[in-house]
Amino acid sequence: MTDHAHALVEAADRGGHAMAAAVECVGLHNTAATLINEILFRAHLDELTTVGGETSVIITLTHGGKEVSALISVGPRGVAVSGTAAPTGLPPTRIVQDACEMALALYGPRERVSPGSREIRWPSPHVMVPRLVNGPAVPKALHAVVQRVVQVLDREGAAPLEELAVRHGTDKWSFLHQYTQHYQRHFGPLRDHRMTVLEIGVGGYGDTETGGGSLYMWKEFFPRGLVYGLDIADKHVLDRPRVTTITADQSDPDALREIAEKIGPFDIVIDDGSHMSPHVITSFKTLFPYLKANGVYAVEDLHGSYWPHLFSGSERDLNDPAFTVGFLKQMVDGLNHEEFLDPGTRDAQPTDATVKGVHFYHNLAFIEKGTNTEGSPFGTVLREAPERLGTEGRPAE
Template sequence: MTDMTDALIEAADRGRADVAATVEAAGLRTAAATLINEVLFRAHLDEPAAAAGAGEGSLVITLTHGGQETSVLVSVGPTGVEIGRAARPAGLPPTVIIQDVCETALALYGPRERVSSASREIRWPSPRTMVPRLVNGPAVPRLFHAVVQRVVQVLDRDQPAGLTELAVRHGTDKWSFLHQYTQHYQRHFGPLRDRRLKICEIGVGGYGDTEAGGGSLSMWKEFFPRGLVYGVDIADKRALDRPRITTIQADQSDPEALRSMAEKYGPFDIVIDDGSHMSPHVITSFKTLFPCLADDGIYVVEDLHGSYWPQLFKGSEDDLNAPQFTVGFLKEMVDGLNHEEFLKSETRVPKPTDRSIKGIHFYHNLAFIDKGRNEEGGPIASVLREAPELLGVEGLR
């Protein structure tokens, strides 16, 4: 299903004709299964189901193409969400949502301007079934309408949740009593939300438990509806693989393993280091993966406290500028932003990143590094170096 998802994302980026060709090559049932899986992931039907007194609800999602159609029954109730053969109709007949499969793919994976509901039809149960309930009862359960509203909201790409809400929903500590990172992620990633992106996060979570963790991967998947998410962990986390989420087992302190991973899955638009937090590992990962980042990509380092704490992460507070620790390493890059302003060549040793980092943003325990060309020029510094008399000053000795 992951390959089908990738193919639909690429096709939706190009347009309806390419989506149609992809659907016809794979078959309607295969394409529809991928799209319905995505709709249900984003709809979070378990949330209204958990509300006290919500009752039961069911719906049928039908996707059509070229005179063919395929349908899936979804039932929601106090015991959770059931799909397909496991589902059973609720007390009322299910509502049916019908939509063209190409229109659905474009709504989910295409640029926002291609979202459309032109082919959509919602078939509610017969008035002979529904109207007497209004008059004589029992009342229509809240879930009856809620499940339809949630699915329609997804198909319309309407009012997407922010990262703080998604962090809580998916159980990641990026917003918790430990950290409040999501406000900063929202500021930097919000403008990128509807782009086709590849996001790589080092550190899946759950430690050695092969089935635990992955909360932030799911958060990124939902936040970036057209994104492909990759999680790198020293443990085997393949049990967490889902459509648009791929895990890779690799040691972040091993440059060859990281380079091999990046060659296979990159280039990445975003890399987030939430791994061991040990400075040698963080620095090795940056030196290896930053060159594999897209030219306008963003590299993020979380949990900078590891740079200071000797007990847990072998950090140090003795020299806050020491480049062998994460924060000192990043501080050196701040000088690199201004590499064209130094008057003496011996002031600092040039670094490979001087010309490829265009911005660095520090927050509490968090840093964002923007990749991009950093060659704006330093005209006054150039004159001070080469012809200071033009400014009425003496040259440096």
């Protein structure tokens, strides 16, 4: 299913004809399974199960004169998906939409989101009206379930990152860290963009069946995103549509390069792996070249740079580039690399011309990739003909 989601996300970028071709290629059944899986992931219908009573909705996707349906039942026992076997109780509400239109709404640029052909077919008035008058009561969740599905199809009601962090169980907003406010600031404007995200550190450490909280958070935050998680432990059991895990050691540059060649370039790389300075620095040096222009590289848990225990850090020389924070701090001077008058002031760094922004927060840094070669008119004169300037920076008489 993972490949089907990739194919549909990629086609959604290219418009209706590309999507029709992708649906043909993937097949209507696989398209329906992928889109229904996506709707269920985003709708969080399990949150409605306590509202009371069992209710169900059928989602029908149409394409080329054919249709495929899935029945979704929501009740106190949870959310269940099946074929279209008639549920017990109230007949289901049916939501019918063209498959290409639905795929474009879920995975396309926002301007392609459109109700278009969508129809909501409520249970017959002959069933509903007598129930309203004499009972048995209409389940309270009936409208809420349909409304959630429609909201997902309209790409409305997107939850803030804090909520997604808590919902998916990452520590990015927790008693440990308050990172989501900074991620929201930097990534919020990119939310509807087509994104390729790589996060180092899936979570769960040696337990191959746990972790993935932040990957699922990014999957929901970036509806058009393809999310990759790299971990030293095998986490494949956590793979989902649009979420792929890769087993590798972040301190192995050859492995990182091979992976980046295959799945890059990236819009975002996040390092939440071992937090050991040599690993963080190796990963940055290897992966930063695979970041797209205007891409962002985030490094979490900078405390690892200082703590000898757990992370082999050091507080002895806070500017030592062998440790994560000292290494990142050099980039602040790198932003101004064209301003130095004495070529001996500092060694040129490979990132001087390719880092356009450096943002530090508590335990978290963002490095923005971009051209940093604006030039320095004053610096040029000061270097080449300082006598042309007066003593206070005014032109000499």
